[in-house]
Amino acid sequence: MTRPIIRFQSVSKYYRRRQSRSLREAFVRSLSRRAADGLGPDEFWALENVSFDIAPGEVVGLIGPNGAGKSTSLKLVSRVVQPTRGRVDVYGRVGALLELGAGFHPDLSGRDNVYLNAALLGLSRREVQRQFDAIVAFSELEAFLDTPVKHYSSGMFMRLAFAVNVHVDPEILLVDEVLAVGDNWFQRKCVNRIGEMRRQGVTILFVSHSQDLVRSICDRVLWLDHGRVRADGPADRVTRQYLSHDLDRMEAAMRPRAGAGPRPAGGKRAEITRVTLLDEAGQARSVFQTGQRLVIALDYVAHEPIPSPVFGLAIHRQDGAHVCGPNTDFAGLKLPDLAAAGRIEYTVPYLPLLDGLYLVSASLHDREGLVMYDYLDRQISFRVENRPDSRVKERYGLMTLQGVWTHHAGARA
Structure with a gap:
């Protein structure tokens, strides 16, 4: 049996909503937590008793509302944070596109940050030099390569970060909603590159609020809700379940003003x-x-x-x-x-x-x-809302064009 490349075993992670402002406040908070045998009033579980395995080469989407635990899961895989309880096992080099600007020094140029970011991902200077031209070409930032990145827009940050991470030959690629800040052309370029990496057998964890994008990229989807796994299965089925739940919630919120x-x-x-x-x-x-x-x-x-x-x-x-x-x-x-x-x-x-x-x-x-x-x-x-027995068989997109398919065997191109 193939060993999972990522394994979460009963993983929980808590955060504080705000940091202690004094030693006295920290002491009072620690007493409060011990007295309740749990979390203090300013603490919450971002993930709670989460378990799943991801096999090598799988492309898995993480969906759910804000605060569901999606970004925390990716940070645990990338070792940015450690679990409060449980165990996270990761076997392979990780390329992580998490928060914009992570791994970059604002006062350094784009050129210097390519070397810095790649070094943080485990590449030697010689390896970076070998990939440098390809990284710059993909980012399309040649004209700004010697500009300090503190002057970059969020879209430029994303271009450079994505270019570095997809050229360090990762075995695992983590993508956390960063494509949302790019222009349409570069977003499509990134999606195509993710498709290439998928065909090469790279394991990909993809976080997005775009259900259409998740369905087009991912084979499997984990739906997280309040730090727990609510559903795990084929991308089409789980995204439909989540969309139905999301629509119910939105419709209920709008009902008083309908x-x-x-x-x-x-x-x-x-x-x-x-x-x-x-x-x-x-x-x-x-x-x-x-x-x-x-x-x-x-x-x-x-x-x-x-x-x-x-x-x-x-x-x-x-x-x-x-x-x-x-x-x-x-x-x-x-x-x-x-x-x-x-x-x-x-x-x-x-x-x-x-x-x-x-x-x-x-x-x-x-x-x-x-x-x-x-x-x-x-x-x-x-x-x-169409029933499974509906005459309309289309599932994706905004509308149906009522088109009709025909096949002509042997027809010339």
């Missing part, structure tokens, strides 16, 4: 009093399936005549991705002047959105866009 009831009058010239989401039967609901009919109904009241009104909508996914922004003016619908109460509806015959939580904004303004009579910013939510 706009189900009428809004009180606020002294405005005109206002949107209610936003309702309807299905094909005209029933109000908050959960839809891909392909279903969706009607967004806006009830309004004009307290005085409103000439040339325009109603608009914006739909965002829960991660902030802007889905669409239709309005009556774009659609060529010229509305009469508003003088009383009424309703306007926006109908989507076939909802193309895939699984996720979506937020709806609504607005009422004049045609020139100079006067905003009312605006509800992401105060209404709905959820798209």
